[in-house]
Amino acid sequence: MLWLKNARVIDPAQGVAGIMDLAARDGRVLSVGRDIAAGLPDGETAEVIDCAGKYLFPGLVDVHVHLREPGQEEKEDITSGSRAAVRGGVTSLLCMANTEPVIDNQALTALVADRGRRAALARIYPLAAVTKGMAGAELTEMAELKASGAKGFSDDGRGVQNGEIMRLALEYAKLTGCPIVSHCEDAALAGGGVMRRGRASAARGLIGIPGAAESVMAARDVLLAGETGGRLHLAHVSTQGTLAALRAGKAAGWDITAEVNPHHLILTDEDVPLTNSNFKVNPPLPTAEDRDALLAALADGLIDMLASDHAPHTWEEKARPFAEAPFGMTALETALAAVWTYLVRPGKLTAARLIDAYSRRPAERFGLEAGTLKPGAPADMILFDPDWEETVSADNMASKSANTPFLGRRLRGYPIKTWVGGRLVFDRLAQPPV
Numbered sequence: 001m002l003w004l005k006n007a008r009v010i011d012p013a014q015g016v017a018g019i020m021d022l023a024a025r026d027g028r029v030l031s032v033g034r035d036i037a038a039g040l041p042d043g044e045t046a047e048v049i050d051c052a053g054k055y056l057f058p059g060l061v062d063v064h065v066h067l068r069e070p071g072q073e074e075k076e077d078i079t080s081g082s083r084a085a086v087r088g089g090v091t092s093l094l095c096m097a098n099t100e101p102v103i104d105n106q107a108l109t110a111l112v113a114d115r116g117r118r119a120a121l122a123r124i125y126p127l128a129a130v131t132k133g134m135a136g137a138e139l140t141e142m143a144e145l146k147a148s149g150a151k152g153f154s155d156d157g158r159g160v161q162n163g164e165i166m167r168l169a170l171e172y173a174k175l176t177g178c179p180i181v182s183h184c185e186d187a188a189l190a191g192g193g194v195m196r197r198g199r200a201s202a203a204r205g206l207i208g209i210p211g212a213a214e215s216v217m218a219a220r221d222v223l224l225a226g227e228t229g230g231r232l233h234l235a236h237v238s239t240q241g242t243l244a245a246l247r248a249g250k251a252a253g254w255d256i257t258a259e260v261n262p263h264h265l266i267l268t269d270e271d272v273p274l275t276n277s278n279f280k281v282n283p284p285l286p287t288a289e290d291r292d293a294l295l296a297a298l299a300d301g302l303i304d305m306l307a308s309d310h311a312p313h314t315w316e317e318k319a320r321p322f323a324e325a326p327f328g329m330t331a332l333e334t335a336l337a338a339v340w341t342y343l344v345r346p347g348k349l350t351a352a353r354l355i356d357a358y359s360r361r362p363a364e365r366f367g368l369e370a371g372t373l374k375p376g377a378p379a380d381m382i383l384f385d386p387d388w389e390e391t392v393s394a395d396n397m398a399s400k401s402a403n404t405p406f407l408g409r410r411l412r413g414y415p416i417k418t419w420v421g422g423r424l425v426f427d428r429l430a431q432p433p434v
């Protein structure tokens with residue numbers, strides 16, 4: 001038995017926040033509360049950990065991760081991505097289908113799920129593609145893909161350009177009960193841009209992507225969710241126009257959720273250096289006005305959840321000039337620490353809302369057994385030290401890639417132990433910081 005004493009437990013699913021003990025046995029939470037010793041079985045030996053001054057959170061549930069396997073293992077693979085996940089406090093994740101080949105059939109969906117199980121760290125669940133080869137023309141066999149382990153469907157990385165295909169996808173996905181995860185980007189409007197269009201892109205002489213490239217497709221998909229009654233999840237929301245569409249769709253009672261990525265809450269287009277393509281991401285870093293609106297929407301629940309959009313690329317690819325480098329940032333190992341450092345510590349976001357948005361709500365939306373420390377739940381949890389400081393460094397990451405804009409920054413607040421199913425899968429104390 002594992003007995004964690006005197007932790008500051010935050011578990012929004014139970015409405016719990018306070019100094020408590022937690023006992024776990026056989027991979028599941030046995031008991032949580034004040035003075036639980038009386039209720040524990042007699043004569044059992046327990047590993048006791050004093051957690052005074054530390055938080056105990058349910059493990060994070062990250063619904064937007066690119067693990068790059070199969071086909072791009074030089075950037076990441078399922079094992080390295082799983083190690084990165086548990087270092088960042090992520091105990092369950094959904095991985096995207098834009099691999100090579102695309103995860104659009106039963107065999108590949110099952111393969112990814114199986115390799116995730118064999119890595120035996122975080123729980124890995126595949127999202128399968130909406131269209132075959134992510135070519136945007138022909139729908140995948142969604143019911144079969146769900147039977148092979150898919151938890152939802154997404155052409156993330158590209159988006160479904162054809163409105164009729166998206167309408168059909170929302171219609172068919174209803175039969176599976178799974179959400180369609182929409183990467184909202186009108187390719188014609190995006191027009192080959194490399195950062196958000198505005199003063200900052202003009203000042204740098206870079207081609208800008210107008211906010212409408214996202215908002216127009218978000219509005220389309222919200223309306224199609226309304227028309228079909230399908231389940232829609234908007235990935236990486238980054239503009240006020242998308243928020244307006246989301247607000248209208250939710251007010252109408254349609255089945256829509258949305259996520260925001262930490263980098264869109266912390267950085268803006270003014271932070272983009274011409275010489276560092278680790279700041280190049282899609283959707284691009286927002287204007288300050290959009291960033292402030294996103295944070296308010298996360299705080300008040302209009303945006304349901306946080307997700308990392310961990311998107312590894314090799315050093316060589318990211319060393320290219322800004323306009324030519326690929327889009328994407330690694331984030332699994334820094335998302336929680338960055339949100340804690342830049343949003344929770346300054347009082348812009350509460351710890352309870354952070355855990356609600358990065359654990360309880362995503363588990364609920366995608367039907368995962370995770371996101372809570374209720375008795376009987378899997379003992380997926382993280383011990384979090386709000387004062388642990390580390391400088392973000394490529395030398396100190398499990399991910400094969402280190403294309404994060406936070407390189408060199410000192411972050412404060414890290415998970416120090418991660419358990420999955422009651423098993424300790426990461427211990428920061430055993431790996432001294434750089």
Ligand SMILES: [Zn+2]
Pocket residue numbers: 156157158183235236282283
């Ligand atoms: Zn995307």
